[in-house]
Structure formats: structure tokens, C-alpha cells
Amino acid sequence: MNNLQPPEWSWRDASGDFVHQWVKPLSEGSVDMVLYGAPLSRSSISVSGASLYPMEFRKMWKGFSTYNFDEDLDLSSYAVRDAGDVVMHTTDILLSHERIEETTRELVSTYNDATTCLIGGDHSVTACAVRGVKRAFPDERIGILQLDTHLDVRDPAELGPANGTPIRQLIDGGIVRGEDVVNIGLHGYFNSAPLVAYAKEHGIRMVTLRKARELGVAHCVEQQVEELVKRVDRVYVTIDMDVLDIAVAPGVPASTPGGMTAEELFMSLVRIGQHHAVRHIDFVCLDPSRDAATNATVKIGVYAWLEFITGRVLAQRRK
Amino acid sequence: MNNLQPPEWSWRDASGDFVHQWVKPLSEGSVDMVLYGAPLSRSSISVSGASLYPMEFRKMWKGFSTYNFDEDLDLSSYAVRDAGDVVMHTTDILLSHERIEETTRELVSTYNDATTCLIGGDHSVTACAVRGVKRAFPDERIGILQLDTHLDVRDPAELGPANGTPIRQLIDGGIVRGEDVVNIGLHGYFNSAPLVAYAKEHGIRMVTLRKARELGVAHCVEQQVEELVKRVDRVYVTIDMDVLDIAVAPGVPASTPGGMTAEELFMSLVRIGQHHAVRHIDFVCLDPSRDAATNATVKIGVYAWLEFITGRVLAQRRK
Amino acid sequence: MNNLQPPEWSWRDASGDFVHQWVKPLSEGSVDMVLYGAPLSRSSISVSGASLYPMEFRKMWKGFSTYNFDEDLDLSSYAVRDAGDVVMHTTDILLSHERIEETTRELVSTYNDATTCLIGGDHSVTACAVRGVKRAFPDERIGILQLDTHLDVRDPAELGPANGTPIRQLIDGGIVRGEDVVNIGLHGYFNSAPLVAYAKEHGIRMVTLRKARELGVAHCVEQQVEELVKRVDRVYVTIDMDVLDIAVAPGVPASTPGGMTAEELFMSLVRIGQHHAVRHIDFVCLDPSRDAATNATVKIGVYAWLEFITGRVLAQRRK
Amino acid sequence: MNNLQPPEWSWRDASGDFVHQWVKPLSEGSVDMVLYGAPLSRSSISVSGASLYPMEFRKMWKGFSTYNFDEDLDLSSYAVRDAGDVVMHTTDILLSHERIEETTRELVSTYNDATTCLIGGDHSVTACAVRGVKRAFPDERIGILQLDTHLDVRDPAELGPANGTPIRQLIDGGIVRGEDVVNIGLHGYFNSAPLVAYAKEHGIRMVTLRKARELGVAHCVEQQVEELVKRVDRVYVTIDMDVLDIAVAPGVPASTPGGMTAEELFMSLVRIGQHHAVRHIDFVCLDPSRDAATNATVKIGVYAWLEFITGRVLAQRRK
Amino acid sequence: MNNLQPPEWSWRDASGDFVHQWVKPLSEGSVDMVLYGAPLSRSSISVSGASLYPMEFRKMWKGFSTYNFDEDLDLSSYAVRDAGDVVMHTTDILLSHERIEETTRELVSTYNDATTCLIGGDHSVTACAVRGVKRAFPDERIGILQLDTHLDVRDPAELGPANGTPIRQLIDGGIVRGEDVVNIGLHGYFNSAPLVAYAKEHGIRMVTLRKARELGVAHCVEQQVEELVKRVDRVYVTIDMDVLDIAVAPGVPASTPGGMTAEELFMSLVRIGQHHAVRHIDFVCLDPSRDAATNATVKIGVYAWLEFITGRVLAQRRK
Amino acid sequence: MNNLQPPEWSWRDASGDFVHQWVKPLSEGSVDMVLYGAPLSRSSISVSGASLYPMEFRKMWKGFSTYNFDEDLDLSSYAVRDAGDVVMHTTDILLSHERIEETTRELVSTYNDATTCLIGGDHSVTACAVRGVKRAFPDERIGILQLDTHLDVRDPAELGPANGTPIRQLIDGGIVRGEDVVNIGLHGYFNSAPLVAYAKEHGIRMVTLRKARELGVAHCVEQQVEELVKRVDRVYVTIDMDVLDIAVAPGVPASTPGGMTAEELFMSLVRIGQHHAVRHIDFVCLDPSRDAATNATVKIGVYAWLEFITGRVLAQRRK
Numbered sequence A, B, C, D, E, F: 001m002n003n004l005q006p007p008e009w010s011w012r013d014a015s016g017d018f019v020h021q022w023v024k025p026l027s028e029g030s031v032d033m034v035l036y037g038a039p040l041s042r043s044s045i046s047v048s049g050a051s052l053y054p055m056e057f058r059k060m061w062k063g064f065s066t067y068n069f070d071e072d073l074d075l076s077s078y079a080v081r082d083a084g085d086v087v088m089h090t091t092d093i094l095l096s097h098e099r100i101e102e103t104t105r106e107l108v109s110t111y112n113d114a115t116t117c118l119i120g121g122d123h124s125v126t127a128c129a130v131r132g133v134k135r136a137f138p139d140e141r142i143g144i145l146q147l148d149t150h151l152d153v154r155d156p157a158e159l160g161p162a163n164g165t166p167i168r169q170l171i172d173g174g175i176v177r178g179e180d181v182v183n184i185g186l187h188g189y190f191n192s193a194p195l196v197a198y199a200k201e202h203g204i205r206m207v208t209l210r211k212a213r214e215l216g217v218a219h220c221v222e223q224q225v226e227e228l229v230k231r232v233d234r235v236y237v238t239i240d241m242d243v244l245d246i247a248v249a250p251g252v253p254a255s256t257p258g259g260m261t262a263e264e265l266f267m268s269l270v271r272i273g274q275h276h277a278v279r280h281i282d283f284v285c286l287d288p289s290r291d292a293a294t295n296a297t298v299k300i301g302v303y304a305w306l307e308f309i310t311g312r313v314l315a316q317r318r319k
């Protein structure tokens, strides 16, 4: 795994009740989750500093304990290992993408029993990561659960592999079938008609946020995962943080009014985390340089990731 | 229509899937909606830059497609025509008001079959616009549906025709009956007792937000419109953006805690848009110069306007 | 009451329909509520400007009328008297704490029939105030209703009487029994496991926000107060404003995602205010120097306080 | 002086070493300077909250002592008396202007030996004040020393008496001769050619900032006052705060790059204050609602005013 | 010139005294200056939104008149023609760079008598533009006058053609000799020792800001240009806006303390503009999305550009 | 040195050309400068987050190289060793003060040949540090060079050992003679008359900024140090960052208009650093939580510290 480098600094304190004391470097011990960053956002259509998120994500750990009050559950027995960041090239976007793909292939192969969690970067990294998974498990059918305001099926022939294109890259590239992509959180006026036509044509399952709310967002997400799991061998979950409402996620350049509340995302992730077929997850498009003075969005990012882990631990317990 | 001038710049691109490519100048073709701005806010009791909204509203169009995901509906067949802005005088507020009234009279007379949509400006413009409608249709009884945190019945004898007075101007001026004014969204401690006494005395129908939420805000709004329509010939809808909660609408100087969510406003406007008796709408009191760095409030403003149009298109379809 | 000083300025206007015209200095007339400030936040673990809140709280009164639209209720008959602020020492935190305790003792003794309302300051002031109440009524059993994201049971042996310790001070000091402390609003990853162990061991009643929402937060709060009232003689209510979600309360340094909405807090306070056993309330940890440009958090602070008073007036009426 | 009202609140503390303890209401004792506010900015061409400045100016006094370190001089013997604010009408700009004019006439007549200091408000108030002075002293020739980035000779026939027009109002109205207007601080590209043509035609003396800096700004200002004093009976000084550079005065909507430093303004005002022919001064166009989080611009405003007073005291001493 | 596209919108008003009314599209009439944009900043080492500058630069024109007060000079006779922006690819940085190079070659060939002015984008665009000039005039020796806090000689072998590398690209590529590069404005601790070693080795002429101030920055710049002109056939001027101090240019990601004042830059540009050997200029690295609420940095950008044009007009006059 | 703890994280990279790669922990090798932090600001009269500065100071190192362009000088041979931070108590200010004093005593005794550099915290830490030095060298006469907007001679009898009192603590405590205190940078209206009286009475040497500028600030500082050195055995330099102008140092709560420019401070520190009698320095009162989005103030803080080291290295070279 030549393309991984450790974070530029490390916490001094290795024991205690907080998240920065709990997560260890990859080399140490057994592994439940492999964490790795892809600090790339020059592939974004609009200006984005999402490349800064992996570092800010780690900085924020200190503000979180491993104890979850809602479930009366301590996460500390779950072994999260930080593999560091994929080394990005300054100007060669394709090379950066190849490294993400290759690193993902290596990590998912090596740590087959672990969950992998990729911290973006922009949404272009998802196409790389899913291709990496596919190369590791070429005979498996991969499903994608996407929480996003956008379809991400813009044409790479026009834009190159930019952040608006990953789902189309994967469908057109034969990595994932359209019918195996579920997108929940769509709303409003943020996808143009031709993109919707493409999605319909390829059978992408689209659930608008209003529709999801009729059932309860978390419940709807759970149902959709269960449906998806019937068709596929493993599920890759991708959380575009712009699925959140602009009032709660100011630090996501493409967030919009009419989006998800933080609580809806949190409760969905507890459910998602409990599904054994979910094997990979990423969080993308959070730009810490645009965040509120309170760092509210980065805090939501860490919280959301811990909710997913809560789901994992709840599932372990049940076994 | 001597008092209208085109926006100071125009989009280069006239075709495509986005709102700025869809809206045309008034001179071109058939008309479903006539859009016009009243960039006036020196009539505000408190400092306001709502005069900047018509321009920022148009700038934001580029971020919205004409396709509505919630209804799987493309708005592009609905002909919105931009008449430009009413020319405001720098210091003569009464003259500016007269021009809004006269321009409204001309537009509603000329485009009788179209819906008119006025972009304020502060709430003082509503009194002018409703008077203009009344002059065009002197024999019709006009109802007002107001979404507002305030009653707007302060005394023009004291303040002149300021933004706190429009409903009182219209009632005292015999343009609209108190009983034909429905205000939904009132809450908290933002109207003083004497103003409430005036409103009760004149029979204004007041629905607090908590009350509306018992039924569901959108449903309650729909019910109220249906009740109102029984009594009046046409309905003028006025959306004071300060009806929104201060956390979601930082760019409205008078927004407060305890206000409406964006989603409640959006769903209400889809319902409102479907009523044939609703003929006129305005959006007022949004000050882009106070908006968040994300431009969240202006984005809500455009979204809300598109939700109303969605309602119009849904109604057209049904016919 | 030597340790009280009047605010550094006073409103000129003493009559009218707004809150700043309604609240009078303590010396004047009968008293329903005694208001006093404790401008202390150098006792905070993290940097806090909550010491600035008593002054900003008073400045914001001008933006609120005494009329409550939701209940169609004018609060002006309820006599709120402002005792001013406890004089804080610049560097001697213990001395400041003693003054808060002693002043509280004096005020609750002198104005036994009135409700006391303390405006913090950080949460360390609550321990002082409750001790003051206990000294005034040594034979009464005091219950605490706490709305907070945190347990506040960190160890004063380590930190001194800092803002993370008040509940532990009171339990370890024999002032309040653990079982008489009810904390509603806990959520997420913001309390470490050892603190939760302490709370369980001492029988603190803990209700997570998700749990509270199943019943409705306000309804749940009411139920909990009713339960508590069965066991205790008087209830002290303490509102740590960080119970609010970070998106609605940017001006609270410790606010987090996943917290309460403003409306949930408001409706809870109307209920709380109606209980006769509730005799004391404080609002703490709001730092106006971190507030949004809209002053949204300070506005929520004043609104919340008025909702509690609304509850008081509703209860008076029923009698 | 019916049109004056006291500030809405008053400082409690009346003795001490700070500015808020030193300035007294107008009714008390002898008078060296009469201070009055004109909280009007709806007459501004662009959106302005300069109407908020008189109140914020007074609030900031607490941060300043009466002792001037640069001159080793205590100002406390100089009697500043606060007459309050001229009552503004909410929508009738002409009426507000008349009141400023009439109030100025009354104050300069009544307190003939005192210096008057008007706190704006936008620059439209200067035309009113100078007319008021002229009505009080119809036989005197009035000179104007203007520190401004702009000429303020736009045409009132087009704009009405807006903030871009005061100098033209006074010249065209025969109140002041063009040759008796000295404007220092002009620079860059912020006055259009036709306005410069008007200024040249009427003999306005224009000194660019670069030119002034060749001599030293304060020294140049002094020279210009001395020249002016030879021609006129009394000098009215008007400080448009937009003469300051945009980097130092973010709270002035029209401030620009290439403007004056705070220190250049301060040293100029010490010199200006020392001239006995200078009888009136105003400070205009500072919008506190646009100020930096540090309140840097309001602090400059108070500092600048104190520098002028320092000049006055230095002159008194010499006598 | 296939790779040029017009701005996405255009000003309505084509006559008047302001900059937006003066600049015309390239197709119209004679040409003194050809203006073109290169909205590229994904080539920046750090996150940058400098790609947004060409559009914001044009939007800001409305705030500037064509009359320069310092020189009593109207620029309106000087024909500035806007060629629009080079079309950038979303992810293929090399292709974008080629288009800038080719477009520059075409423009400087076609408009040989005009000055070209490129609006970046980040500093990587300068290497492209200078190569384009070289291709148009292969037999001419090109000198570079660079105002920058950095040397920009990082190694493209490591970074690719990123914004830290343009000078090295040009020297190593044989386009420009090291001795023909003059960099003024260097200061502090913002260039690492190995880069300085490279610069010394290649004979780059480096003038620190403190050194330049001893003579006066503008005067020093003029001297350096005169020296440079002796050696080269034409001078390409590149203004990295990060040469400005961080206090005056918050909207430049790499600005630092200890940098140039706006006035020093302005006066330098008046001098630079007067040299006939200066044929090309660019302004780079200004990120409007990081600018102050006052837009101070964009205003400095437009002002600086006008100062250069002032120099041009002064030189024309002398002829 | 029991009261020191290492920073909570450490940089991974230990070699390279940047400051974070150059500074080593105290345990490693020879020592030219001992660096230590005192993260205390709950002793501030006004709210301050200066306790956050030691950590933010270290974080910012990455943005600075060790090469100084102005002097063509690489600092890397100068051995800076980071001793970490003095452990502060959460609520016991006196205990925290004692630890700073004791730690300083230990460090200056142990590393007698090295320069000590203390990073505050607020100005209260200076009194502790100077007392620590005095205890280590009881027979030496200590001089203080203070760059400050304030005298810091408020009465500890009233405030306790707060940040406005350190100079008075030292004079009244017999640690330093009034005549051995030189304060440069005083200006404006920020010290009350009684404090100035105290300073005069005790012979504190006060140089206003305007006075210093007559000679050139750096030159004046140098002269004053030379004068001071004649009288004392060693000089302790204390830089209150509020000596800087509010426009350049927004992240200092007490900064004011009329203060020093960054360049004046920088050049002064190069001179100060060259004096052999200067043995100790501190930088205080910088609150990173109030800094601009650009982090301009923290950048100035690091830059200023490096300028002092530049002086040290220049002096070493001369030997």
C-alpha cells in the first residue's frame, strides 16, 4: 500500500474515553473498520475544499467520547484503525484517482472481514473506490446506497471524472447496474431533466426526501437496503453530505434548502450500520473551509460516522 | 408601463434546463406568469436591504433547474415572463409607491389571464400592489392570504406607509375587508397588544403557527384558502419571508425563533399555487445583504417561488 | 443584599407594550418573579463569554412585546422585578461563587412567594444557587430538572467548581439526592463512560432526547416534572442552553448536533412554568459573543424565558 | 427644541474617568460642545444603516477614557452636553430633513459660544445642518471643510435630497459658495467626470489624498483651513467616514481602497479642532451594522471625535 | 480563437461614465487593451477559488468611474475590449493550460499593437501565457516583472504545472532567462531555502519589500523596469495579488503579514503602465470567495487594473 | 519541571525547511531558545481566549519556512526547543500563576545560556514569569521592555492578579523598579488618568507611538533598550499584541485604532533580538478564537517571534 501516508500529526494521548484516544493506526492489532482518507477536491465542478476534510475530521475526534447515550453503548470495543490518507498528486487528477482505486483494492482485499470507511474528498472518489472493490471481488454484484441531493450521472465524456459523474462512470463502465443504485434524499430543483431521464432509463431507484418522510427517513432507508440486499452481494454506502439541509450543513458547498435534518441522517446511519451486507462506506463533499464558526458541519460529519459504527456494534452484539 | 426598466444585466444563454434559461423578458410570447420587482426598502421601519432582492433573486436562478424532483415535473412549459423592476425614486417614497400601484394596475389589466408575481422590496409594496389590483378590478372582492410573523396593522398616521402598515392601509382604505385577510404563521411575542386588538376588531382571521401545525401547516393553509375563496373573488397571496424561523432565514432582518421551517413554507406554496382563485403573489422582506455566506435565504426564496409555480403547473395539468 | 448591583444602564421608557418597559427594578411594587444575573464564566472549562449574557439578555427585551400570540395572553400583569447582577470578582472565582450562593439565599428568603430566575453565567452558578436555596429552606427536599446535553458530574476534586461539575457538587455535598435530579435532552457522544457510571450509581434520572421525542418533548418534560414533584418539596429548573441543537444555538459554545429544536424547548417551558412546585429557574451557558449576526441565540434565550413566564401566568389564571 | 428626544437608555454611572461618565445631558451646566444625533439613512442612495450610528457611538464611550496619552491631556474639563437625537419620521424624509435644519438653527443660536457636533446619519444631514446654521447667522459667510472620497454634488433634481447631493444643494441654494468648499481626501475612480466638471465650474477646492500626503495630511488640512478662514466667517467641518480606507473602515458602506489611514484622520482632527473659526462639525455615513466583529469602525469614530475635542482643549489652553 | 467564450451575462447599459459602460466586447472597434480571463484554480497547491475572479472582476466594474481623480484624467478614450474567458476543462488541467497558451498566442499575434491583460485564475496561468507570447514572438527576449511574495520556482517534476511553479517552468523550459526575471515584494519566511538557492543560481533578480521601501516602492519598481528593459525586447508583468498584506487583501489565500499596501501597488502600477516595453500584464490568485464582506480585495483588484491603464493613458498623452 | 506537559499532538515530520520541522522538543540536544506556553486567560478582565494561543501558535508553524528573505538568513542553525505548556488549573488562578512562576524559575536556572520565550495566555502571566526570573537571579536588576497600548498598572488589591495589573504587581512587589520599565506604543484614550498618575509617580518610562514614529519605531525601540541596558542586568521583553492596530490584529480583544503596524513591530523585534542583555521574551493577549478568517493575527504572532529570532541569529553571527 505504497500510496498511503500517515496524517501529518498524531495525538499524543493514547488512552482515555474519547474518540481520538480510541482510534489507532492501522498497524496496531485486530481490525473492525479500516479508515482512510482521499483528500482530493480539485476534481469538483465548483470550487471545493473537501480535500481538507480528512484532517479536520481527525482533529474533531477530541470533542467526542466513545459512549453513545442514545443506545447506552460504548463503542470502544470496536477496533477502528486509521490507514492514513491516499497520497494525492497536485495536478494529475487521473493519477490521484488511480491511487484511490488501487489503495481501495488493496485494503478491501487485505482486510476482507473489516468494514472500510473512506473519508473524502469530493464525490469523484466514490467511483474510484467502487472500482477498487470490484477489482478485489470481480464476481460479486455490488449495490450502492447513495444519500445525495444529486444523481451524479453527469457525463464524464464532457467533464472528465468530476464529482458530478461517479454513478454514471460506474453504470457506463459496467461496474454497477443502474437497478442496483438506490438514491434517497433527492428533492427540489437540483437535477436537470436530462439527468433524470438517464437515471430512469438505467433503472436507478430514486426516493425523494418527501416520500421517505412519509414512512420515516430511517425506516425508509432500512427498507431500501433490505430490498437492495436481495439483489446484490455487497453494499457500498456513499453519503454525500449535501443531502443535508443548507441550514444544518453550511460547510457543504452544494447543500440546499429542503434537505435532510442531521437527526434523519443520524438515525438512518444507525440502521444502515446494522446490515451485514453493507461492507463499505464513504462520506464526501464536506468542505471544512466553508463551515460555520461553530464547526457545526464537521461535528455532524464525525457524529454521523459514529452513528454508523453504533449500528455495527449493535449488530455485533446481536450475534 | 413607463415605470418599468429591465434588469441591469441579462443572461447570455437563452436555452437549457435551468431557470435562468427558462425565464424570458416580458415582450416574448405567451404569458403564464408576469414577474416584476419593486426594489424598495427605505420604507422599512428598521434598516433593510430588501431593495437588493429582485436582483439577487434573478442571479440565483442559475443554481436551479426547471425539473422538480418531488413531483417528477418539468416546469419549462409554464411561461414566466420578467417585466423588470419598477423604477424607484431615491428619496420620494410616496412616488415610488404610486409607481408600484400604477404598474400593478397596468400589468394585471393587460395580463388578466396570467398570474402576477411581485418580488419586493419590503412589505410596504403589498399595499400598493393590492390597491393596483383593486383599481383594475374595482368590482371584485379581494382576499389576502398572508404568511407573516406580524400583523402589519401599525398606524400609517404615525409612520406613513411603512412596512409595518400595509394590512391596515388596505382595511382602513376600504380596499380589503378585515375578515378577508387570513394571516398564518403568527407566533411568540412579536406583535403588541394594541395591534392584536385592532386585528380582532376588524375580524382578521389569525392562525398561529402552533395551531397550523396541529393540522399540518400545508394542509391548514389549504383549508384557509378554501374558506377564503368562498367569500372573495380573487386572492392575493403575500409571503413575508420573516415568517420563516431565524435559523433558516438569517437574511430576513425581522425573522424570529419559533418560525416556519423552509419545508413547511414549500409545501404550503405547492398547495397555494393550485388554487385558481389565487391570482397574485408577492415575496417580501428578504435582505440579501444580511444573508449567510451560503446564500441560504436567497436560495429559499427562489425555491419557494418555484414551489408556487409547481402548484400552478399541477393545476394546469388537472384541467 | 450587598452583592447586587444594578445594570450599568437603564431604559429611559417606563411604559408601553414591550418587555423592556414592563420589567421594573426590584425596589418597585409587588413581585411575581425576581430576576438576577450572575455574569461569571471564567469558571468554564472551555473559553466562554457567558458572563456577557445578563447584559445582552436585557438589551434584547426591546424586541419583544408582552403579548403572547400562541396563548392570546398578555404577560403584563405578571410582576417581573430585576434585582440586577451579583457583583463578580475579577480573579477570585470562589468568592464570586459565594456571593451567588449568599445572594440567592437572601432573595429566596425575602421573596418567598416569588419565583426566582437566575441568568448565567456558566453552569457553575447553578451549584451556588441551589446551595443558597437549600440554606434558605434547609428542611425541604429539592429536586432538579435539568435540560442539558451533559450530565455535569465531572469531579470538582480535579477541576474545582467548574461548569462541568455542578450536579456532582450538589450530590456529593448532600444538597440534592441523585434520584431527585432529572436530566432531559442527553444525546450522542458528549458524555464519557465514567461520568455515566457515576450518574447511574447515584440514580440520576436520565432521559435521552430521542426517548423524549417518542412522547413529545414537552409532554415528556411535563411527565417527568410530575414524577419528580411527588418526591420533592420544591423544584429548581436549570436550562443549559447547550441542550439546543448547534444549528439553532450557534451562540452556545458547547452546543452540538442532534440537540433540541427551539420549539421543543419553548413548549417544554410553557409546561414547566405551570407547575406550582417549580420555584426557581436558571438559564446558563449562552455566550452572546459567539452568537450569529442575527443574534438568534440571545433571541431564543429571551423567548424561552417568556415561555416560562407564560406558563406561570396560565397557572395563575387557573387559580 | 421640540424635535429632540433623549437616547433610549442612559448610563447609570455619572462619575469616573471614562467618556460615558464625562458626557452629560444638555440640561446640565455650562456647555463647550453640544452633541446631537440625526439617525437618518433612508435618504442614502445605497442601503445604509448609518441611522444606527448615534446610538452605537454612545455605547462605545465606555471603552474610552478622557485622558489622551499623545498629548498628556485630560479632556474632562471640557463640557460636552448631549442634546439627544432629532426625532426622525419613518417615511417622510423631507420632514426629517426639516427637523434637522430647525434643530440645528435652534441649537447654534442658543449655544452660540459652544461648538456643535452632529452625529449622522448619512451625508444628506449636512445640507440640513448647514442651512440651519445659515438661518441662525444669515449674514455670515460659511466655509465647509469636507473630508470625503466623494464630491457630493449629484443633482437633487434627479435624486431628491439624497446623501450624494449635499454640497450641490448648498451651492445651488446659495447657502455656501463653491469656492468656500474644501474637499480633502479625494482619490481613485469614485467620482464621475460630469460631477468633477460641476465642481471645477463652481470653484470647489479639491485636494487629492496623494497630494495631501506630499505635505503630510494633517499639515495639509491645517493649511487648507487657514486659507479658508481668510475668506469666511465660520467653518463647518464635515467628516464623511468613507474618506477612510476600506481596510480600516469596513463599517462604512462607501469606503474604498486608497483611502485615508485612521492615524491621518486622527492627526488632522487634532489640528482642525484648534482653529477658532471652526464652529461646527459632523461625522456621517458610518454604518455600525456593517462593522467588523471588533467594532473597529465605531471605535475609530469615537476616537476621531475625541481627537477633535483634544484640539479644542489645546486651543483653550493656549488662550 | 475557438477557446474563448463570452461572460455568462452582459451589462444592459452601454453608455455612461462608469467602467462597465466603457469596456466593450472584443468585436467592437479599435483596441488599446485586450482583456481575457482564465478561470482556472484547480491547479493551485492549496484550495483556491481564484477561478471565480474573472466574473467578479467584471461585476465590480459598476462601482468605478472612468475618471481618475489623482491624475485628473478620464480613461474613456482608451479602448479596452473584453475577449471573454478561455474555456476551461473541468478535470483536464493540462488541456486548460494549452488553451490558455494557444489563446494568448492568437491574441498577442492578432492584436500586436494592443496591450494584453489576462485575469486569472491562479499563477499557473502565467507560464501558459508567457509561452503563448513566446510562440508569437519567438525571436524576442521576454522579461518578466513579478510582484509576488513567492518565487514560484517549485519543481513541476514534483507538482506538475501547479501555481507554485510558473517561473521555474519558464526558466527550465528556455522561454525566459533567470536574469530576465525581476521579483519585487519578497519578504518574511514564505520561501524555503532550496527555492532561494535555485533563484540565486539562475540569476533571478530579487528585491525585498523592505529594500524597495528604502527608495519608495513605486520608484524602485520603475528603476527595475528600466534596468530590465535594457536587456529584453518586451516585458510581461505578472501581479500575484498575494504580494499585498493580509490585512488589506483578505481575499487572497496566500497573502501574508508584512506585504505591500494597496497604495504601494497602485502607485507602482501607474509607473509600470507608462513603460512602452511593457506589453502584457496579468493579475492572479485573487479568490473572491474568501473576500471580506466589503469585497475589499476585488475592489483593490479593479483599482489596480485601472491604475495600470492610467499609466498607459499618461504614456499615450506624452506621445 | 513537574508542571510542564507536551502539546496534545506532535508533527509527524521531523526534517525539512519549515518551522514545524525545525523546532524540537526540549529533551533533544543543545538549546538556544526554550519555548514554553502558559495557556491561561480566565485571569483576563474581559472575556479572552488567549489560552488557546500556544496551541494555535504551534499549528501555524507549518506555514513558515526557516529562511528569512529580508536578511537572506536561514534560522535553522538556531536551536529552538519546545518545553510544552505549563499545566493550568481549571478554576484556581493563583495555583496556575504559581506554576508559571515556578516553571520559569526552573527553566531560566537550568537553561541559563538560552533565551526563554513564553507564549501566553493573557498579560497576567508576565508578572509570574518575571517573578520566576527574579527568584532565579535574585541579585540581578531586571528591566522590562513593554510594547503595549496599556500601562497594566491597575490595582491587584481590587482585581486580584488580573491581566491589567502585572506591571503594578512587579513594582509594588519590589521585583522591578518603575524606572526600569519602558513602555512603547501607548496612544489614544485607553489608560485612565489615575493609572497614568501612578506610572509617572513610579518613574515608568512611557513613549507614545506618535513620539516613537518621529524617530522611526524600530530605531526608537533600539535606543530605549540601549538606555535601559545601562541601568539593568537583564532585560525581559513583553509584547502585548494589543499594541498592534485593530485593523491588523483583529484577533486581540483589546486592540485599538491608532496602534502599531505589523511592520513596525517586526522591525522592532529584529532590533530587540540583537541585544545581548535581552534574555527573556513573551508574547501575550492574542486570542485565536477572535481572529479573522485568514488567521491574520496568529500569522503575525509567528512572524513576530521569528523576527526576534532573526535578531538573535544576527547577533550570534556578529560574534
Ligand SMILES: [Ca+2]
Pocket: A123, A148, A150, A152, A163, A240
Ligand atoms: Ca454527489
Ligand SMILES: [Ca+2]
Pocket: A148, A149, A150, A240, A242, A243, A254
Ligand atoms: Ca450532491
Ligand SMILES: [Ca+2]
Pocket: B123, B148, B150, B152, B163, B240
Ligand atoms: Ca410583514
Ligand SMILES: [Ca+2]
Pocket: B148, B149, B150, B240, B242, B243, B254
Ligand atoms: Ca413580518
Ligand SMILES: [Ca+2]
Pocket: C123, C148, C150, C152, C163, C240
Ligand atoms: Ca451543563
Ligand SMILES: [Ca+2]
Pocket: C148, C149, C150, C240, C242, C243, C254
Ligand atoms: Ca451542557
Ligand SMILES: [Ca+2]
Pocket: D123, D148, D150, D152, D163, D240
Ligand atoms: Ca459624502
Ligand SMILES: [Ca+2]
Pocket: D148, D149, D150, D240, D242, D243, D254
Ligand atoms: Ca463619501
Ligand SMILES: [Ca+2]
Pocket: E148, E149, E150, E240, E242, E243, E254
Ligand atoms: Ca505568491
Ligand SMILES: [Ca+2]
Pocket: E123, E148, E150, E152, E163, E240
Ligand atoms: Ca505566485
Ligand SMILES: [Ca+2]
Pocket: F123, F148, F150, F152, F163, F240
Ligand atoms: Ca497588557
Ligand SMILES: [Ca+2]
Pocket: F148, F149, F150, F240, F242, F243, F254
Ligand atoms: Ca494591553
